[in-house]
Amino acid sequence: MNETIICAVGNVATQPVYRELATGPSARFRLAVTARYLDRGKNEWTDGHTNFFTVWANRQLATNAAGSLNVGDPVVVQGRLKVRSDVREGQSWTSADIDAVAIGHDLARGTSAFRRTPRPESATAAAPARPEPDWETPPADTDSQQAPEPVAVT
Template sequence: MNETLVTIVGNVATQPEFRKTGSEVPVARFRLATTARRWDRENGAWSDGHTSFYTVWAWRALGENVMASVGVGEPLVVQGRLRVREEDRDGKRWTSAEIDAVAVGHDLSRGTSAFRRITQGRPELLIPDSPASVPAPMAVS
């Protein structure tokens, strides 16, 4: 099977949501907005083009780390497998683009970030009263 791997640069458009599937596999989902910018020769300035929205799915540890690290409006670089879905809803044809993320990171051309490695399998590092029990970022020596 051929897969389309893409790298998308954009801003987080929705608060990431976390859940576990029926087989208890953790997954985070959020929308990523990306707007093309073009140089307008007539005006001598940059102008925004069309904004595209992608639904990003981050599975397992990546999803848990997205929940602990990503918020609305933050600039991200997302790499993953592109899926385009077409369906009929209420008599209208809908097309949606989704990305099964392999890697997610902050766009460091637009700000700074600090990496913190997490320790797996240590219940004392879980955030108390967290609905998803997402591990808290902890530094490892």
């Protein structure tokens, strides 16, 4: 319940690695997020520190990410932040992972062509067809000009 949800804007740093696991598709890639700031002395934008995150995607998001992302693509990633620290062989390390909920191209830096993924045939065949609801408002009865009866709320 108390998870840290973040939105990171950066560039794909490694080609997504796609795997078919027993629990379903999984993909991961590294995301480079570089801060930019205005250097008032030089009056120009300067790159700051770069943070690297390992982005994990599962199920359909993994399949779509592996088929859509390439190294250098500007992306927006939303997901749960997981920071882990450990000591191995005397060396301490910290990793920051994002368990992605949504991934998309950053349209502030380019264009993208969206294509829906087809649904599996078995899912559509198993779901019963539901009729479209009647959204039209029935015509008003012109003979009756009385106000509707109030409804008691308990």
